[in-house]
Amino acid sequence: MFVLAITGIIFGVVFTLLIYAIIKFRRRGTDAGSEPAQVYGSTQIELAWTIIPILIVVVLYLATARVIHAIQDAPESATAIDVIVIGHQYWWEFRYPKLGIVTANELHIPVSDPANPTPTFLKLLSADTDHSFWVPELAGKTDLVPNHPNRMWMDPQRIGIFLGQCAQYCGTQHAKMLLRVFVDSPRDFAAWVRAQQQPAIQDASVRAGRGAFESTACINCHAVAGTPADGRFGPDLTHLMSRTTIASGATENTSENLRLWIQNPNAIKPGSLMPAMKLSDADLDAIVNYMETLR
Amino acid sequence: MSMNAITISGVRLEEKPWVDTLHEWLTTVDHKRLGILYIIYALLLLIVAGIEALIIRIQLMHSHNNFVSPQVFNRMFTMHGTTMIFFVIMPVLFGFANYLVPLMIGARDMAFPRLNAFSFWLTALGGLLLYFSFLGGNGLYGAGNAPDVGWWAYAPLTARAFSTGHSSDYWTLALLVSGFGSIGTAINIIATVVCLRCPGMKLTRMPLMAWLNLVMSGMVLIAITPLSAAQIMLLVDRYLGGHFFDTQAGGSAVLWMHFFWIFGHPEVYILIIPAFAFMSEIVPVFSRKPIFGYPVMVAATIAIAFVSMSVWAHHMFTVGMNSYANSFFTITSMVIAVPTGIKIFNWLGTMWGGRIQFKTPMLFSIGFLFQFLIGGLTGVMQATAPFDWQLSLSYFVVAHFHYVIVGGIVFAVFAAFYYWYPKMTGRMLSEKLGKWHFWLFLIGFHLTFDVMHIPGLLGMPRRIYTYEPVRGWDTLNLIITIGAFIQGIAILVFVANLVVSYFNGAQAGNDPWDAWTLEWSVSSPPPAYNFAFIPVVASRRPLWDQKHPEDPDSRYE
Numbered sequence: 001m002f003v004l005a006i007t008g009i010i011f012g013v014v015f016t017l018l019i020y021a022i023i024k025f026r027r028r029g030t031d032a033g034s035e036p037a038q039v040y041g042s043t044q045i046e047l048a049w050t051i052i053p054i055l056i057v058v059v060l061y062l063a064t065a066r067v068i069h070a071i072q073d074a075p076e077s078a079t080a081i082d083v084i085v086i087g088h089q090y091w092w093e094f095r096y097p098k099l100g101i102v103t104a105n106e107l108h109i110p111v112s113d114p115a116n117p118t119p120t121f122l123k124l125l126s127a128d129t130d131h132s133f134w135v136p137e138l139a140g141k142t143d144l145v146p147n148h149p150n151r152m153w154m155d156p157q158r159i160g161i162f163l164g165q166c167a168q169y170c171g172t173q174h175a176k177m178l179l180r181v182f183v184d185s186p187r188d189f190a191a192w193v194r195a196q197q198q199p200a201i202q203d204a205s206v207r208a209g210r211g212a213f214e215s216t217a218c219i220n221c222h223a224v225a226g227t228p229a230d231g232r233f234g235p236d237l238t239h240l241m242s243r244t245t246i247a248s249g250a251t252e253n254t255s256e257n258l259r260l261w262i263q264n265p266n267a268i269k270p271g272s273l274m275p276a277m278k279l280s281d282a283d284l285d286a287i288v289n290y291m292e293t294l295r
Numbered sequence: 296m297s298m299n300a301i302t303i304s305g306v307r308l309e310e311k312p313w314v315d316t317l318h319e320w321l322t323t324v325d326h327k328r329l330g331i332l333y334i335i336y337a338l339l340l341l342i343v344a345g346i347e348a349l350i351i352r353i354q355l356m357h358s359h360n361n362f363v364s365p366q367v368f369n370r371m372f373t374m375h376g377t378t379m380i381f382f383v384i385m386p387v388l389f390g391f392a393n394y395l396v397p398l399m400i401g402a403r404d405m406a407f408p409r410l411n412a413f414s415f416w417l418t419a420l421g422g423l424l425l426y427f428s429f430l431g432g433n434g435l436y437g438a439g440n441a442p443d444v445g446w447w448a449y450a451p452l453t454a455r456a457f458s459t460g461h462s463s464d465y466w467t468l469a470l471l472v473s474g475f476g477s478i479g480t481a482i483n484i485i486a487t488v489v490c491l492r493c494p495g496m497k498l499t500r501m502p503l504m505a506w507l508n509l510v511m512s513g514m515v516l517i518a519i520t521p522l523s524a525a526q527i528m529l530l531v532d533r534y535l536g537g538h539f540f541d542t543q544a545g546g547s548a549v550l551w552m553h554f555f556w557i558f559g560h561p562e563v564y565i566l567i568i569p570a571f572a573f574m575s576e577i578v579p580v581f582s583r584k585p586i587f588g589y590p591v592m593v594a595a596t597i598a599i600a601f602v603s604m605s606v607w608a609h610h611m612f613t614v615g616m617n618s619y620a621n622s623f624f625t626i627t628s629m630v631i632a633v634p635t636g637i638k639i640f641n642w643l644g645t646m647w648g649g650r651i652q653f654k655t656p657m658l659f660s661i662g663f664l665f666q667f668l669i670g671g672l673t674g675v676m677q678a679t680a681p682f683d684w685q686l687s688l689s690y691f692v693v694a695h696f697h698y699v700i701v702g703g704i705v706f707a708v709f710a711a712f713y714y715w716y717p718k719m720t721g722r723m724l725s726e727k728l729g730k731w732h733f734w735l736f737l738i739g740f741h742l743t744f745d746v747m748h749i750p751g752l753l754g755m756p757r758r759i760y761t762y763e764p765v766r767g768w769d770t771l772n773l774i775i776t777i778g779a780f781i782q783g784i785a786i787l788v789f790v791a792n793l794v795v796s797y798f799n800g801a802q803a804g805n806d807p808w809d810a811w812t813l814e815w816s817v818s819s820p821p822p823a824y825n826f827a828f829i830p831v832v833a834s835r836r837p838l839w840d841q842k843h844p845e846d847p848d849s850r851y852e
Contacts (some may be wrong), residue, residue: 003675003676003679006671007576007672014639018664020659021643021646022301022651025647025649026650026651027650028650035583037584038585039644039847040585040587040852041587041641042588046591046641050637053637058766061584061677064629064679065622068681072618072621103738112502124615128451129452139684140613141685142613142684143613143614146542147542147546147548148548158374167687168449168613168688169369169445169452169560171400172365174369175759175762176761246746267310270366271364271365
């Protein structure tokens with residue numbers, strides 16, 4: 001805000017002077033083609049408009065340096081939530097090392113009470129190209145660079161759903177690498193954590209779907225905790241139904257969308273790295289049914 | 296175009312067949328012809344890159360639009376950026392420098408005419424390579440054609456794992472080849488300015504146009520080299536098993552960023568300093584006063600050149616440098632605003648107390664001053680690292696740098712066209728079409744780039760081919776697109792003006808603007824040898840001295 005005010009004032013002053021000069025010193029009919037006084041410069045004026053900006057810059061810089069230090073060098077408190085964020089082409093993997101949770105694309109964090117803060121500290125990694133984690137209402141962005149672990153933190157004071165997305169161009173579907181952050185009340189967050197810590201629900205009525213899932217290449221990329229599926233190339237599906245969106249926020253998590261997504265990912269997200277598996281209709285329906293039990 | 300200023304009455308030159316004329320142009324080593332070739336080449340690619348921009352804007356007109364596929368969209372913004380920077384703005388500025396610097400310092404040609412031709416053809420070949428990728432980039436079936444890695448081509452997106460086919464190679468080779476062209480031209484400008492000034496033209500009497508191009512050329516030598524080195528390293532990575540930037544084999548993505556931006560930020564000043572040069576020639580003439588604070592203008596330019604070498608990592612505030620590095624690049628980026636501000640104040644000082652004539656070149660110059668002021672101030676905002684953590688990589692940045700590049704550099708280039716076209720062709724550009732061009736372009740520019748700041752503040756990242764309707768960015772993007780089309784129409788008016796005036800424009804005569812530098816002392820267009828007799832100068836404004844012998848500048852300097 002301070003920066004905005006200063007640049008605003010500079011803008012106002014110089015803008016006014018320019019307008020004044022343009023109106024005041026235009027050529028008029030009465031000049032009869034004569035030349036104005038030829039002025040070559042003035043050392044005093046030059047000094048003035050050199051020194052004043054230097055002073056402004058010094059003040060601006062000192063204010064900025066304090067903020068940079070306060071944000072970047074903030075110590076991590078014992079009550080902080082730890083999350084490892086791994087950027088993939090074109091989705092987000094979230095791992096909570098202290099809580100033993102793995103999920104994707106939708107981040108749940110607790111709201112932070114100023115009296116008893118529970119900020120979230122993110123460790124940012126990349127599995128492939130550069131990405132950038134950006135949820136404008138919660139924090140500035142920080143890049144996820146391969147071989148270059150980064151860190152950032154958020155201290156949300158308000159409950160709600162906050163939309164964000166990848167900000168560093170990462171390939172074909174950079175645009176649909178969306179992400180949403182659910183800032184939950186402490187009680188909701190605790191409930192969410194408990195649910196996520198459970199292994200996948202084993203529902204005998206969808207045995208056919210599970211069989212189809214585990215006998216195709218699906219499990220090379222996807223994991224379902226407690227089953228042979230342990231791929232890590234794609235999002236963890238253990239609690240797929242707890243998420244409101246699929247395909248990294250590209251579409252809502254409904255039966256029809258899920259079916260379309262499994263059948264032909266390019267219809268929803270052209271250029272996505274999930275292949276169309278050319279499943280028979282029966283297998284497709286069975287797998288969708290199976291997925292829908294993964295709450 | 297007349298080759299000879301000295302004509303013998305009664306003798307009619309025979310019309311040459313067009314093949315001879317073409318041959319002359321292709322093999323020319325005349326700095327004026329090469330200058331014009333640079334400019335025409337830049338104009339052609341301006342149209343191409345402009346069409347790419349319009350494709351981008353149509354796609355973003357509303358959310359979930361399907362005008363082009365994401366793959367095509369990514370190629371379009373990569374090609375638009377690469378073309379505009381390397382094959383439109385650089386060549387057009389080199390073109391004007393080539394044409395004008397020898398004339399302004401009283402020389403008969405550049406120091407190395409053959410190197411000059413070689414440099415131009417290298418640049419031309421670079422652009423050809425870039426666009427050949429549409430045909431040749433498909434190294435494998437379906438591997439894509441034109442480059443789609445963004446104009447700064449961050450590693451590891453350019454590694455072979457992520458960029459199959461040859462599209463990235465064409466991008467690399469295009470920049471490598473045109474980079475050598477730029478270095479050649481820079482050496483040439485330096486040698487010309489240092490060695491070929493006419494008698495009396497001390498360094499302190501040189502037109503600012505020559506001074507600023509000298510500084511710019513020095514920067515080219517320093518800035519293009521790391522870019523070329525990085526391109527060679529990238530080729531080694533891709534074809535010889537190197538691991539400079541290949542993160543999967545332990546290479547460093549951040550290393551590429553440093554290499555690219557230590558070129559990329561000085562590059563911005565390489566582009567804007569010649570624009571400053573145009574301003575410093577045009578504003579005084581249409582204010583009817585000498586430039587205010589000539590020595591300070593030179594000093595400020597050199598200061599900008601120095602400081603600009605130490606600001607590059609402000610493009611990398613989000614990359615995760617430590618707080619000391621971020622603070623350092625914040626202060627250097629803020630400091631560069633000081634000499635830049637001094638320049639704006641000095642142009643204001645030049646206009647102050649003058650008798651301003653609002654001819655088309657001056658209109659574009661005034662547009663430049665306002666827009667550059669705003670672009671500079673949004674630059675200071677982003678120099679502040681915490682601000683940048685929000686604004687970087689968003690449409691706010693896109694708006695900011697287009698404010699500087701279009702609102703600043705392109706406006707200055709248009710001013711230069713209207714100002715020097717009469718010298719180059721012997722015909723005036725139409726003032727009426729010029730004013731249409733100016734106002735249409737101004738309105739389109741502000742519709743597009745003023746509005747573009749807002750989606751950035753609302754969280755719209757750059758380089759996305761579509762966005763979700765729930766974000767509420769639709770209306771803003773529609774306005775931006777409408778503005779882009781108005782700019783497109785303005786460019787058509789400009790091109791029409793260039794063509795129509797070439798055949799039907801009013802005769803310019805030697806000195807249509809009542810100006811003061813040496814290029815206006817010779818015929819329009821100038822003869823091949825420029826000056827029948829090498830002029831001798833006694834001040835910064837030799838033609839003022841000639842026109843006002845009772846009150847010459849030489850008395851005061």
